[in-house]
Amino acid sequence: MNDHVTYEVQDGVAVLTISHPPVNALSFSVRSGLLEAVERADADPTVRSVLIRAAGRTFPAGADVREFGKPRAKPILSTVVARIETLSKPVVAAVHGTALGGGFEIALGAHYRLAARSARFGLPEVGLGVLPGGGGTQRVPRLVGAGPALDLMLSGKPISAEKARELGLVDVLVDGDLEAEGLVFARNLAEKGDPPRPTRDRREGFADPAAYQAEITARRAKVAGSPIEAPRKIVDCVEAAMLLPFEAGIAMERAAFDDCENSDGARALRHAFFAERRAAKVPELEGASLREVNTIGVVGAGTMGTGIAVVCLDAGIPVTLVERDDAGLIRGVERIDAIYERSVAKGRIDAATRDARMGLLTGTTRMEDLDAVDLVIEAVFEEVSVKEAVFAQLDQVMKPGAILATNTSYLDINALAATISRPQDVVGYHFFSPANIMKLLEIVVADKTDPDVVATGFALARKLRKVPVRAGVTDGFIGNRILAAYRLAADFMLEDGATPAQIDAAMRDYGFPVGPYQVLDIAGLDISWARRKRLAATRNPAHRYVAIGDHLCERGWLGQKTGRGYYLYEAGSRVGTEDPEVLEIIAKERAAKGISPRDFSAEEIQARCLGAMANEGARLLEEGVALRPSDIDVVLLFGYGFPRWRGGPMMAADLRGLVTVESELKSWIKEAPEFWTPAPLWDELIKNGRHFSDLNGD
Numbered sequence: 077m078n079d080h081v082t083y084e085v086q087d088g089v090a091v092l093t094i095s096h097p098p099v100n101a102l103s104f105s106v107r108s109g110l111l112e113a114v115e116r117a118d119a120d121p122t123v124r125s126v127l128i129r130a131a132g133r134t135f136p137a138g139a140d141v142r143e144f145g146k147p148r149a150k151p152i153l154s155t156v157v158a159r160i161e162t163l164s165k166p167v168v169a170a171v172h173g174t175a176l177g178g179g180f181e182i183a184l185g186a187h188y189r190l191a192a193r194s195a196r197f198g199l200p201e202v203g204l205g206v207l208p209g210g211g212g213t214q215r216v217p218r219l220v221g222a223g224p225a226l227d228l229m230l231s232g233k234p235i236s237a238e239k240a241r242e243l244g245l246v247d248v249l250v251d252g253d254l255e256a257e258g259l260v261f262a263r264n265l266a267e268k269g270d271p272p273r274p275t276r277d278r279r280e281g282f283a284d285p286a287a288y289q290a291e292i293t294a295r296r297a298k299v300a301g302s303p304i305e306a307p308r309k310i311v312d313c314v315e316a317a318m319l320l321p322f323e324a325g326i327a328m329e330r331a332a333f334d335d336c337e338n339s340d341g342a343r344a345l346r347h348a349f350f351a352e353r354r355a356a357k358v359p360e361l362e363g364a365s366l367r368e369v370n371t372i373g374v375v376g377a378g379t380m381g382t383g384i385a386v387v388c389l390d391a392g393i394p395v396t397l398v399e400r401d402d403a404g405l406i407r408g409v410e411r412i413d414a415i416y417e418r419s420v421a422k423g424r425i426d427a428a429t430r431d432a433r434m435g436l437l438t439g440t441t442r443m444e445d446l447d448a449v450d451l452v453i454e455a456v457f458e459e460v461s462v463k464e465a466v467f468a469q470l471d472q473v474m475k476p477g478a479i480l481a482t483n484t485s486y487l488d489i490n491a492l493a494a495t496i497s498r499p500q501d502v503v504g505y506h507f508f509s510p511a512n513i514m515k516l517l518e519i520v521v522a523d524k525t526d527p528d529v530v531a532t533g534f535a536l537a538r539k540l541r542k543v544p545v546r547a548g549v550t551d552g553f554i555g556n557r558i559l560a561a562y563r564l565a566a567d568f569m570l571e572d573g574a575t576p577a578q579i580d581a582a583m584r585d586y587g588f589p590v591g592p593y594q595v596l597d598i599a600g601l602d603i604s605w606a607r608r609k610r611l612a613a614t615r616n617p618a619h620r621y622v623a624i625g626d627h628l629c630e631r632g633w634l635g636q637k638t639g640r641g642y643y644l645y646e647a648g649s650r651v652g653t654e655d656p657e658v659l660e661i662i663a664k665e666r667a668a669k670g671i672s673p674r675d676f677s678a679e680e681i682q683a684r685c686l687g688a689m690a691n692e693g694a695r696l697l698e699e700g701v702a703l704r705p706s707d708i709d710v711v712l713l714f715g716y717g718f719p720r721w722r723g724g725p726m727m728a729a730d731l732r733g734l735v736t737v738e739s740e741l742k743s744w745i746k747e748a749p750e751f752w753t754p755a756p757l758w759d760e761l762i763k764n765g766r767h768f769s770d771l772n773g774d
């Protein structure tokens with residue numbers, strides 16, 4: 077019918093094939109091609125039934141997210157689905173891959189659904205801040221009732237074909253040739269004279285109206301506090317499915333979708349979706365020849381090293397783990413064992429999988445055993461001399477062309493690379509703790525890093541199921557530079573009159589799972605103390621410095637692990653209470669500096685913390701440490717608990733308005749000019765009417 081939908085008649089069955097790589101997203105051309113093909117099948121007297129299928133790797137994986145937020149060309153998806161459903165001839169959908177969102181809704185428009193056993197079905201729209209807009213909120217409940225329908229729509233998580241079959245969303249599971257089976261099924265329908273079976277006319281899901289309504293009430297209570305509108309609208313629409321006539325329910329769904337689509341939350345979530353994928357595209361990939369990484373060495377069997385080893389083992393890559401002595405090695409292997417033990421206990425993996433993964437692990441105390449590995453990730457103590465000594469040994473034993481990655485969080489990788497004979501093979505892999513859980517991986521490119529090494533890092537990250545972001549060398553790379561700015565903004569407020577609890581509460585209100593002082597207490601105050609001490613020699617004495625954290629550390633109050641930090645912890649408790657002595661230390665510090673404390677509203681606390689993050693982000697862009705604003709957002713979203721529905725600090729600044737944020741920054745300059753003065757990039761963007769998002773490319 078057009079480039080993206082083909083039409084062919086075989087034995088009285090019109091076969092409509094959607095072909096729009098890579099994921100058959102339902103863009104305008106697919107929608108219009110499909111509508112045209114359906115009309116043609118209806119009018120074609122030789123056609124007695126219809127089969128809708130997709131070419132390539134998947135049945136449509138949803139609406140084309142790139143069209144969201146823009147005026148949508150007609151026909152819209154719900155028109156296409158309705159036309160499929162009201163066709164006078166039976167329609168069969170043959171589903172493989174991931175039938176997500178609009179793809180699933182197309183299948184629901186069909187009268188029968190066949191699925192490859194490996195197929196998956198899902199309604200992930202909520203993750204993009206919207207709801208199913210192609211009739212999903214009305215059709216799914218008709219088939220399965222409110223509970224399973226809301227599970228799909230509120231979690232956004234796909235289910236297996238098997239589960240879909242159990243629920244009644246799929247009629248037949250196919251193990252063999254899906255297209256051939258689909259054809260036979262469609263032909264049989266015609267031969268038996270089976271009429272169309274529109275989903276809109278089905279009522280199995282309404283069999284128990286009281287249970288249906290009870291489910292609605294329970295879910296409504298659960299989503300009441302959601303920061304985005306979509307979950308509440310989903311519940312309303314599913315309720316309407318039973319209460320209203322079909323067309324009225326569809327109209328309600330459309331209005332709800334339109335309301336959500338242009339909300340800030342939906343814009344931010346769409347941004348996050350594309351930002352994650354964009355971050356994986358780096359200039360070094362162009363023309364790169366990837367190095368083989370079939371075996372990995374991990375040096376250092378502490379928390380980070382063992383977490384990293386698990387990540388590699390999970391990807392099926394054999395790991396050689398190196399520790400200095402047997403005792404350290406045994407502890408390390410026990411840690412890995414414990415991680416897998418927990419996974420088995422929680423039912424995430426079975427015992428056989430654990431055994432297979434542990435079977436890929438070799439422990440050793442001899443650096444020489446790394447002579448044949450393709451890549452080593454060094455995760456030893458964060459101290460220049462220690463890292464240099466390890467690198468010198470690695471330089472001696474590793475084979476030519478092998479990659480030397482360091483898991484430093486702060487240290488100068490250029491300097492480290494310069495100490496060995498092959499700086500071109502050195503790269504930073506900054507994992508986040510716990511490494512086997514946190515998705516972020518900063519890939520730090522030093523001056524001499526070979527582009528092939530960078531490209532190999534990005535390919536490996538995909539294998540390791542990490543979200544990689546390219547960063548340049550600077551103290552703290554992208555994430556910890558932003559974190560340091562965030563903390564400094566918070567510390568200034570602490571000194572000027574706020575309490576740790578007020579600041580933490582304001583940032584939790586913004587959407588962070590925990591506030592900055594809670595994080596410090598969890599991570600240990602000594603890490604940032606060490607950094608401050610390291611930077612002390614080069615610190616400009618004219619710059620504003622807050623010493624409150626140092627005073628706590630000097631007392632041995634290092635956070636939860638010592639029972640007190642910014643908060644006080646009862647023995648064994650992870651919930652802190654306000655510590656009057658800490659407040660006293662803060663008060664003393666204020667008095668010493670002649671500061672008379674003032675109140676900070678939650679809004680001001682948020683504005684200052686976010687302004688500081690975005691300004692530091694602008695500096696990272698100017699310095700070339702971050703390639704694009706969206707990379708900074710990805711780092712904060714995946715490594716630092718920044719709320720996804722806010723999009724990250726750069727997107728949040730765009731949404732708030734650059735003029736507003738810049739003028740706030742300017743209003744604080746007098747308090748600490750070196751910190752609050754806006755980076756020149758703000759003016760440059762504002763002058764040209766641009767946003768940070770305009771620098772993202774694509």
Ligand code: COA
Nearest residue numbers: 098099101137138139140141142174176177178200201353
């Ligand atoms: N609209 C537009 N583009 C989409 C898309 C969509 N719904 N889904 C995926 N893409 C694009 C990606 O941006 C990527 O483009 P790129 O290669 O230019 O970066 C490409 O398709 C491949 O996607 P990717 O996610 O890298 O592939 P994958 O194999 O890891 O995962 C999916 C495939 C379908 C599971 C995953 O892409 C997905 O979950 N997509 C979103 C589905 C969704 O939310 N649909 C509902 C929309 S309302």
